[in-house]
Amino acid sequence: MTDSTTQSAETRSGVEIRDLYKIFGSNPKRYIDAVKNGMTKTELNDKHNHVLGLQNINLELPPGQISVIMGLSGSGKSTLIRHINGLIMPTAGQILYNGRDVVQMNEQELREFRRHETAMVFQKFALLPHRTVLQNVSYGLDVQGIARSKSEPIARKWIERVGLAGYEDNYPAQLSGGMQQRVGLARALANDADILLMDEAFSALDPLIRMDMQKVLLDLQSELKKTIIFITHDLDEALRLGDKIAILRDGALSQVGTGQQIVLNPANDYIAEFVREVNRGRVIKAETVATPLPEGDAPLPEFKIKGGSTLEKAARRLAEHDQRKATVVARDGRPIGTIDMHTMLTAMVTPATVDDEDAA
Amino acid sequence: MASCWGLPEMLCDFPALPNKDMRHMRMWIDDGFRGIVRHFSAQIDAATQPLQWFLNTLENLFTNTPWIVILLAILAVVWLGSRSVKIVIGSIIGMCLIGVFGLWEDTMTTLAMVTVATLIAIILGLPIGIVMARSNRMQSVMTPVLDVMQTMPSFVYLIPVVVIFGIGKVPGVIAVVIYAVPPMIRLTNLGIRLVDKEVIEAADAFGANPRQKLWGVQLPLSLPTIMAGVNQTIMMALAMVVVASMVGVGGLGKNVLQAINNQFFTIGFLNGFALVAIAIIFDRTSQAFGKRLQKHSEVGHD
Numbered sequence: 084m085t086d087s088t089t090q091s092a093e094t095r096s097g098v099e100i101r102d103l104y105k106i107f108g109s110n111p112k113r114y115i116d117a118v119k120n121g122m123t124k125t126e127l128n129d130k131h132n133h134v135l136g137l138q139n140i141n142l143e144l145p146p147g148q149i150s151v152i153m154g155l156s157g158s159g160k161s162t163l164i165r166h167i168n169g170l171i172m173p174t175a176g177q178i179l180y181n182g183r184d185v186v187q188m189n190e191q192e193l194r195e196f197r198r199h200e201t202a203m204v205f206q207k208f209a210l211l212p213h214r215t216v217l218q219n220v221s222y223g224l225d226v227q228g229i230a231r232s233k234s235e236p237i238a239r240k241w242i243e244r245v246g247l248a249g250y251e252d253n254y255p256a257q258l259s260g261g262m263q264q265r266v267g268l269a270r271a272l273a274n275d276a277d278i279l280l281m282d283e284a285f286s287a288l289d290p291l292i293r294m295d296m297q298k299v300l301l302d303l304q305s306e307l308k309k310t311i312i313f314i315t316h317d318l319d320e321a322l323r324l325g326d327k328i329a330i331l332r333d334g335a336l337s338q339v340g341t342g343q344q345i346v347l348n349p350a351n352d353y354i355a356e357f358v359r360e361v362n363r364g365r366v367i368k369a370e371t372v373a374t375p376l377p378e379g380d381a382p383l384p385e386f387k388i389k390g391g392s393t394l395e396k397a398a399r400r401l402a403e404h405d406q407r408k409a410t411v412v413a414r415d416g417r418p419i420g421t422i423d424m425h426t427m428l429t430a431m432v433t434p435a436t437v438d439d440e441d442a443a
Numbered sequence: 444m445a446s447c448w449g450l451p452e453m454l455c456d457f458p459a460l461p462n463k464d465m466r467h468m469r470m471w472i473d474d475g476f477r478g479i480v481r482h483f484s485a486q487i488d489a490a491t492q493p494l495q496w497f498l499n500t501l502e503n504l505f506t507n508t509p510w511i512v513i514l515l516a517i518l519a520v521v522w523l524g525s526r527s528v529k530i531v532i533g534s535i536i537g538m539c540l541i542g543v544f545g546l547w548e549d550t551m552t553t554l555a556m557v558t559v560a561t562l563i564a565i566i567l568g569l570p571i572g573i574v575m576a577r578s579n580r581m582q583s584v585m586t587p588v589l590d591v592m593q594t595m596p597s598f599v600y601l602i603p604v605v606v607i608f609g610i611g612k613v614p615g616v617i618a619v620v621i622y623a624v625p626p627m628i629r630l631t632n633l634g635i636r637l638v639d640k641e642v643i644e645a646a647d648a649f650g651a652n653p654r655q656k657l658w659g660v661q662l663p664l665s666l667p668t669i670m671a672g673v674n675q676t677i678m679m680a681l682a683m684v685v686v687a688s689m690v691g692v693g694g695l696g697k698n699v700l701q702a703i704n705n706q707f708f709t710i711g712f713l714n715g716f717a718l719v720a721i722a723i724i725f726d727r728t729s730q731a732f733g734k735r736l737q738k739h740s741e742v743g744h745d
C-alpha cells in the first residue's frame with residue numbers, strides 16, 4: 084500500500100467537478116454559449132443536430148468515500164465518469180484533483196494520471212481475452228513498465244483478495260460473469276490508484292452474484308478507503324453502496340445527497356418516482372427516527388442498538404431478543420435517543436412523496 | 444458496324460479518339476515510361492540486388508539440401524503450426540507423391556519463390572494495414588487502390604514489371620507480391636478495426652500509450668484475422684507462380700506453361716497437382732495455426 088491509502092481523509096483530495104458541459108457533435112464550441120444561456124437538450128438536438136451530454140455539473144466526490152451516480156439510460160452517467168480520467172474531454176468546465184485540472188493535462192500527463200491515480204472497472208468487464216487472469220490483473224502494472232518479478236506477487240495478492248485464488252492461469256472466457264468481474268476489480272485494485280471508477284460494474288451480473296460483489300466491494304472499501312465513483316441505474320444498489328448519491332437526469336444533476344436524504348426528501352417528482360418502490364427499512368437509520376432522550380434521569384431501555392444500523396436490522400435485533408423498546412447509542416456508546424417497534428414500522432411503510440399528500 | 448436504326452452516326456458508333464491521336468498518346472506514355480526506367484536502371488538494379496540475393500540463397504538452400512532433411516523440416520513446421528497428426532500424415536503423402544513423379548526440384552524452386560513472396564507481402568502488408576486501420580483517410584485512399592490491384596487481370600501487372608525490371612526471377616517475385624499483398628493489407632486493417640472497443644477503452648483507461656495498445660492489445664486480438672490474411676496471401680502467391688513463369692520464373696509454373704504450349708496433358712496435370720498439394724499443406728497448416736491462436740476464447744469447463 085502506498086501512503087495515499089493510509090493518509091487521513093482530511094489531507095486527501097477528492098475529485099471536484101466544476102461547471103462541466105459536454106456537447107456531442109461536429110462543432111460543440113459553437114453552441115456552448117447558447118446552452119449556458121438556457122437552450123434545452125431537445126432544441127439543441129432538433130435545430131442543430133448536436134447532443135447535449137452534460138450540463139452545468141457541479142459535484143464534489145469526497146475522498147475515501149463511495150459516490151454513486153445514478154440515472155436512467157441515456158442520462159449521461161457514462162459520459163460523466165469518463166470525464167474524470169479524461170477518456171472524454173468536456174466542452175467547458177474543470178475536473179480538479181489534488182489541485183490539478185484533468186482537462187488541462189497534455190497527453191503524456193494524462194497517461195501518467197491514468198496509470199497512477201485512476202483505475203476503471205467496466206460494465207462488460209473489458210478483460211483482455213488473450214491474457215490469463217494473472218496477466219489481466221497485472222495489466223496496469225505492465226503498462227506502467229513494472230517488471231514481471233515485481234508485478235506478479237502484487238497481482239497474485241489481489242486475485243486472492245477478490246476470491247479467485249486458483250484461477251490465475253485461466254483465460255477470461257473460461258470464467259463466469261461474476262468471476263470475470265472479480266478479475267476486473269482485481270485489475271483495477273492492483274494499480275493501487277486512489278480513484279476507482281466503476282461504470283455499471285455489477286449491472287451485467289445476476290442478482291445474487293451482484294449482491295456478492297457489492298459485499299466484496301464494501302469489505303474492500305472499509306479497509307482501502309479509496310475514492311470510488313460508482314455508476315448504477317439501480318436505486319437499491321445506490322443506497323447500499325453510496326455514501327453520497329448524485330442523480331442525473333438528461334445530463335443535469337437532479338439531486339445530490341445521502342441515501343437517507345434522497346429517500347426521505349426527494350427533490351422532485353422524478354426522484355420521488357424513483358424512490359417510491361425502495362425498501363425504506365434498508366435505508367433509514369435508527370438514529371434518524373429515534374425519539375430524543377427524555378428529560379431528566381428517566382430510566383432508558385436496557386437493550387441497545389447502534390444509531391447507524393438500518394431500521395430493518397434494528398427491528399430484526401429487537402424481534403430476535405424479544406424486546407419492544409431500545410436505546411439508540413452513538414458509536415462511542417453515548418445514548419442519543421430511544422426507539423420502539425411501532426416507530427420503526429411506521430417509518431418503514433410511509434411512502435415517499437414530495438409534499439406528503441398522504442399525510443394531509 | 445452496328446445497324447443504326449436511323450440514328451445519327453454520332454449516337455450509333457461510339458465516337459472514339461482518332462487512331463492517330465491514340466497512337467501518339469500510347470507512344471508518348473510508353474516511351475516516357477521506358478525513358479524513365481532507362482534513366483534509373485542503375486538504381487533499380489541496386490534496389491533489387493538484395494532481393495535477387497535472398498531469392499537465390501533460399502532457392503539454392505532448398506534445392507541443394509537432401510530431400511529427407513527438407514521433408515523433415517516441412518513436417519516440423521506443419522506439426523508446430525497445426526499440432527495435428529492428420530495434417531502431418533497428409534503432408535508426408537503429398538510430398539512423397541511429388542518426389543515420386545520427379546517434381547521435387549521444381550517444387551523446391553516454387554517453394555522458395557512463394558516463401559520469399561509471402562514474406563515480402565507480410566512485411567509490406569502488415570504496416571500498411573496498421574496505418575490503414577488507424578486513419579480513416581488512409582483507408583479511403585487505400586480501398587480503391589486495393590480494388591484495382593485485385594480486379595486487374597494478373598497478366599497486366601507483368602507488363603510494367605517487365606518494363607521496369609526486365610525478365611527473370613526478381614520481376615516474377617515482384618509481380619507475385621503485387622498480386623498477393625491485398626488480402627494481407629485488407630485483413631490486417633479489418634482485424635484491428637474489429638477489436639472490441641471496450642477493450643481498447645480499458646487499455647486507454649490504464650494509461651497505455653499507442654505503442655502499448657498496438658502490440659499489447661490490437662495486434663494480439665486481431666492475430667486470427669491477420670493469419671487469415673497470411674493464408675490468403677500464400678494461396679494467391681501459389682496461384683500467381685504459373686502466371687509469373689511467363690516472365691522467367693522457374694519451377695512448377697514453368698512446367699505448366701510449357702505443357703500448355705505443347706499440349707502435354709499429363710505433365711500439365713502432374714505439375715498442377717503438385718501445386719495443389721503444397722497449397723493444401725500450407726492452407727491446412729496456417730488455418731489450424733490460426734484456430735490455435737483463438738484457443739483462449741474457447742469456453743473451458745471448471
Ligand SMILES: Nc1ncnc2c1ncn2[C@@H]1O[C@H](COP(=O)(O)OP(=O)(O)OP(=O)(O)O)[C@@H](O)[C@H]1O
Pocket residue numbers: 107108134135136154155156157158159160161162163316
Ligand atoms: N460519442 C457520442 N456522440 C453523440 N452522442 C453521444 C455520444 N456519447 C454519448 N452520447 C449521448 O449522450 C447521452 C448520454 O449517454 P451516456 O452513454 O453517458 O448515458 P448513460 O447514462 O451511460 O446510459 P446507459 O445507462 O445506457 O449506459 C445519450 O443521449 C447519448 O446518446
Ligand SMILES: [Mg+2]
Pocket residue numbers: 160161162283
Ligand atoms: Mg452507460
